[in-house]
Amino acid sequence: MQHELKGMQAFVKIAETSCFTKASHILHISQPALTRRIKKLEESLGATLFERSTRNVKLTAVGREFLPKAKNLIDFYESSILSIREMATHQSGVITLSCLPTAAFYFLPSVIRDYNNYYPNIRIRILEHSASDCLEAVLNGDADFGINMINITHPNIDFTPLVNEPFVLACRRDHELAQKKLVLWEDLAGLRLIGVRRSSGNRSLIDQALEGAEWKPNWFYEVRHLSTSLGMVEAGLGIAVVPSLAMPTDEHHILVSRPLIEPVIRRTLGLVQRRETGLSPAAEKFREMLLQLWFKDANSPWIGKFTT
Numbered sequence: 199m200q201h202e203l204k205g206m207q208a209f210v211k212i213a214e215t216s217c218f219t220k221a222s223h224i225l226h227i228s229q230p231a232l233t234r235r236i237k238k239l240e241e242s243l244g245a246t247l248f249e250r251s252t253r254n255v256k257l258t259a260v261g262r263e264f265l266p267k268a269k270n271l272i273d274f275y276e277s278s279i280l281s282i283r284e285m286a287t288h289q290s291g292v293i294t295l296s297c298l299p300t301a302a303f304y305f306l307p308s309v310i311r312d313y314n315n316y317y318p319n320i321r322i323r324i325l326e327h328s329a330s331d332c333l334e335a336v337l338n339g340d341a342d343f344g345i346n347m348i349n350i351t352h353p354n355i356d357f358t359p360l361v362n363e364p365f366v367l368a369c370r371r372d373h374e375l376a377q378k379k380l381v382l383w384e385d386l387a388g389l390r391l392i393g394v395r396r397s398s399g400n401r402s403l404i405d406q407a408l409e410g411a412e413w414k415p416n417w418f419y420e421v422r423h424l425s426t427s428l429g430m431v432e433a434g435l436g437i438a439v440v441p442s443l444a445m446p447t448d449e450h451h452i453l454v455s456r457p458l459i460e461p462v463i464r465r466t467l468g469l470v471q472r473r474e475t476g477l478s479p480a481a482e483k484f485r486e487m488l489l490q491l492w493f494k495d496a497n498s499p500w501i502g503k504f505t506t
Contacts, residue, residue, distance in 0.1 A: 202239070202242060203271075203272070203275060204235055205235045205236065205238055205239030205242070206239065206268040206271060206272055207225065207272060208225060208227075208232050208235040208236055209235075209236060209239055209247060209261075209264075209265075209268055210265065210268050210269055210272060211224050211225055212232070212248065212255060213257055213261065213265050214490075216254060216255050216256075217255065218232055218233065218255065223358055223359075224358070224489055226356070236248070243260075243264070245258075245260040245264075246258050246260065246261075247260060247261035247264065248261060276483065277316070291319075291320045291321070291478065291480045292320070292321045292322075292323055293320060293321070293322050293323065293342055293478075293480055293481045293484050294323040294324075294325065294340065294341045294342050295322065295323070295324050295325065295341055295342065295343065295344060295345070295484075296324075296325040296327050296331075296335040296336055296340070296341035296343075296344035296345075296346075297324065297325070297326065297327070297344050297345035297346070298326075298327070298328075298329065298332060298345060298346065298347070299326045299423060299424070299425070300424060300441060300443045300444045301345040301467060302324055302345075304443055304447070305345070305488070305491060306324065306488075308491070309484070309487050309488050309491060310322055312487060313483070313484055317480065320480050322484070325340070325341055327344075328397075328398060328399070329346055329347045329349075329350040329398065329399030329400075330350055330397070330399070332344045332345070332346045332350070332470070333346055333350050333351070333352060333355065333470065336355065336470050336471065336472060337352060337354060337355065337472065339472070342471075342477055342478070342481040342485075343469055343470060343471040343477065343481065343485060344469070344470045344471075345360075345467060345468070345469060345470070346467070346468070346470045347399045347400075347403075347465055347466065347467060348465075348466040348467075348468060349399060349402070349403060349465075349466075350399050353473075354473050355470050355471070355472065355473060356470070356471050356472075356473050357468050357469070357470055358468050358469040358471075358489070359467075359468040360467055360468045360469065360489075361443070361466070361467050361468075362464055362465075362466045362467075363441050363442045363443050363464060363467070364441075364442055364457065364458070364462055364463065364464045365400075365403075365404065365439050365440065365441055365442070365458055365463045365464070365465070366439070366440065366441075366442050366445065366455040366456060366457055366458055367381045367386070367437060367438075367439060367455060367456045367457075367458050368427070368428055368431050368437065368438040368439070368440050368444075368445060368453060368454075368455050369431060369437040369438075369453070369454060369455075369456070370431065370432065370434060370452055370453065370454070371452060371453075371454050373437065375437065376454050376456065378456060379456070379457075380456065380457050380459050381456045381457065381458055381459070382458075382459060383408065383411070383458055383459075383460060383461065384411075384413065384460070386415060386416075386437070386439075387413045387416075388416060389416060389436070389437055390416060390418040390435070390436035390437070391415050391416055391417050391418060391419075391436060391437060391439065392417075392418070392419040392420075392421065392427040392430050392431060392435065392436045392437065392438040393415070393417040393419070393421070393438065393439065394420065394421060394422065394423070394424060394427065395420050395421070400424075400440075400441065400465065403463060403465055404439060404463055407461055407463045408461075408463075415439075418436060419435065419436060424438075424440050424441070425444070427440060428440065428444065428445075428453060431453060432452050432453055439458065440455075441465055443467075469485065469488070469489070471485075
């Protein structure tokens with residue numbers, strides 16, 4: 199039973215991502231092991247589930263028919279096991295997640311809402327940390343897992359990439375640079391910039407990318423949080439360079455963003471987890487639902503806007 203369940207989990211992840219590589223990352227297994235699971239499942243069913251080519255993976259007719267049934271079986275099994283374990287321990291449980299403030303604000307609310315609908319007695323604790331503090335919290339076991347930047351890493355940490363987003367210019371609608379469709383980094387020379395502190399991961403990425411430039415950014419103001427820099431921009435104190443994710447999702451009456459080019463500087467966010475350390479059933483289910491926000495929901499605005 200357990201062998202067949204793992205095969206169905208592998209089948210569903212490949213079907214959702216249309217990619218063996220992404221599915222293996224999500225399931226934390228090697229690609230050869232994933233292939234073996236699918237082969238054994240196909241042998242057990244006596245049918246081929248995927249049409250494979252060098253460029254893509256497609257479901258066969260049998261695979262398309264089997265997919266909703268496999269999802270239902272997995273959901274039923276996982277929900278049943280989680281409920282039984284909760285009853286056996288006589289406790290509701292707590293999930294602790296460490297993440298960057300921008301990720302906490304934009305990605306977590308919808309996942310938390312859906313999770314609480316299934317498991318209303320499991321509490322969720324969110325630690326809003328800088329990139330370095332986020333990594334430290336996961337390493338020390340203060341958090342079950344986290345959402346962090348790829349450039350802040352450690353040998354004992356597994357990183358699952360989620361989104362790759364560009365840094366953009368944030369300015370007022372009445373600013374001269376707001377009239378441009380594309381803004382060169384050189385256009386910022388001499389202007390008062392509002393930036394995050396030098397020790398932050400975002401600042402490090404920008405400074406490294408512009409290290410060879412003939413001009414240096416005029417970081418006139420330094421703040422701790424990106425939300426603070428946007429508030430100062432709105433007040434007319436200067437302009438800011440922020441990750442695209444930090445901008446308001448809806449059209450703002452004062453603030454606008456413009457792409458920054460030459461160079462285009464990007465940051466990659468993803469899930470961080472202690473290597474070879476398992477999660478509790480409650481935390482594992484939350485992690486899975488969080489991954490689905492990127493890899494499964496085709497209507498999610500983050501898919502088209504941020505992933506490469």
